[in-house]
Amino acid sequence: MSGRDRVLGRIRRALGEQGAGEGGIGRAPGEPGAGEGGIPRDYLRVHGDRTPAESADLLAANLAEYRAKVHRTDEDGLAPLLAALLAERGARTVLVPPGLPPSWLDAAQAVRVEDRAGSTPYALDAVDSVVTGCALAVAETGTIVLDGGPDQGRRRITLIPDHHICVVRVPDQLVDSVPQALERLDPTRPLTWISGPSATSDIELDRVEGVHGPRTLEVVLINPPAQ
Known part of the structure; x- marks a missing residue:
């Protein structure tokens, strides 16, 4: 046999x-x-019983472990924060998915670049940053999931630019575990699972970032309004 x-x-x-x-x-x-x-x-569907705040803390800790930069704000502070992150990066241009809420970049000075069907990889590589939403985030693994929704755009716009800022709404877009995420995701959509900046290591364990995607990943957690 x-x-x-x-x-x-x-x-x-x-x-x-x-x-x-x-x-x-x-x-x-x-x-x-x-x-x-x-x-x-x-198998266990989730490891532990957490409040939404504890799940957000776990997500932030795991993202930081993967060398992603984590920021927290509320809805009112989102636009100023995004503007500050782009300015700190020195971004002159920012790639914008078709369904990204316009208010998110109201305060940004960077020139907005739309993803067009005719955009070449070279054109996308020339853009300084990309800002997107997400489909879900998984606390236990520190993973961001994109599904090509209107506020995320096509997969290529989050793989070619060197700087990706991803916005996650807490708790609506946050789950504890991968099994919980799979229950909420549509398997027919183009799912991209991101755990930190793109990186790889050679046989001597020398880490190289930016090989398969952005060299820098920044995640913004939007907290719900105070009750």
Whole structure:
């Protein structure tokens, strides 16, 4: 038996399929022809019981561990904060997704650049910064999830510019765990999972940032209005 046959056999057993044809991987449980067997999902869905504030603190700590820069503000302070971050970066141009709320950049001095279908990678690389929203953030892993929504734009605009500022609404866009995130995400959308700035290490563990995406990731957590 070849290695391929062993792998496919394990997949058939995991899916509960009986008698799948040669080269097939069987059907998912619940589909016509699938067996009664299923994959046990007895792992913990979340590790610990947290308040929204504690979840936000955990997200911030994990993002910082990944060398992302974390900022906190409220709705009124968002525009001044974004303007300050862009100015501190020295950004002369900022890439803007089509559905980004215009008020977010009301105070910014940088020239807004729209993502166009004809924009080349070279043109996007010439932009200093990009500002987006997000689909979700995962506290336990310090992960930001983008799904190509109107305030996020196409995947390429968050991978080519060297500086990405991402805004997360707390607690509406914050979940504790990956299983909770998967329940809220649409698997048919182009999902991008970001845990800190893009980085890699060679065999000697020398860290190099900015290889597969932005060299600098800044995350702004918007706190809800005080009650």
